[in-house]
Amino acid sequence: MARWQEGAAGRLQGAALRLYAERGYEQTTVAEIASEVGLTARTFFRYFADKREVLFAGSAQLRDGMAAAVAGAPATAGPMAAVSAGLEASLAFLGGDHAHSSARHSVITANAELRERELIKMASLAEAMAEALCRRGVPAADASLAAEAGTVVFRVAFEQWVTGPPDASLPDLMHATLARLTEVTAPR
Template sequence: MTRIMVVGRWEGDAAGRLREAAMRLYGERGYEQTTVADIAAEAGLTARTFFRHYADKREVLFAGSEMLLAHMVEALDAAPASEGPMRAVAAALDAAAVVLSRDPAFSRRRQALIEANAELRERELIKMATIATALSEGLRRRGVPAEDASLGAEAGIAVFKVAWEQWITSPEGLDLGGVMTATLERLTMMTDSAGSGRRSGPRT
């Protein structure tokens, strides 16, 4: 199929050209059937240029992970010292929502590709584990004991995953930050209910 490349629109944005080309080809041919050479040719660039911006074809879909992590950790660290651990985690989730909701269409295309490929799903799990570790370290910097810090971070990741799944499968226009907040509130209500149930149960 012959394509007409409108290069002027992307001048000076090789990374963006490569990302768009990759997403287009992944959607048309499939991730596994697309090579770096294919992506570079589609973008009107060279494979050498591709590797200046991305380590491999997988990283086209994960290039924003470091920025996402940095924003989340910065928000957690900036939360007032008077806030409890989960409020600090909530601040990190709010920051993630701001970053991830900038381009909903891309997020949905990216998620569909990840779900269709085992290698990409594994890479996504690694990303989430990295975020969990960073949040746990951030909570420890706030004086939270190590075990509680790990628990808080993992709870935050659980909220992240559930809210993300709801947002990504809902009609466009739903606010990701609102979904994150509502999901965290649901978790809080569930844990409060569990605690109340234990306190009101029969004594033995």
């Protein structure tokens, strides 16, 4: 028997998502989340930088995984093809638990502060991929554009997935959305 229950971070994440969903983000205090799992607010802030961050653990791994995939794409691949490899890599991190992703998405879209945090996480994905593209020799401006375009595809496809039927294929949505982007931005 351990001195403390194990997995404090995970328990805090679970309690936070549940309470945010039940009462709303603003109506939930950090003290409530913590006491829900037998901890104090002070401990919450040792695991998560702020009240929002508890919903975004693991986003650094997602970012690093996507950046690595961009870096590891075949040398012959153009910027968008490399970004596409990054999107492919994201599927391993998400796409697993539709119910959880969907609940989390509902909570986040219901609150402006949480949407802000999600947007900056997306921006950090774009930044990491852009940097990986630069290392591949892509000019900075093109790298930013390609990486940002990639996150647009990511966002649109992911949103369709979480708001759609649980048995839809995230990979298929991602591919289709990427195809639509090239169609829409095509010069005429």
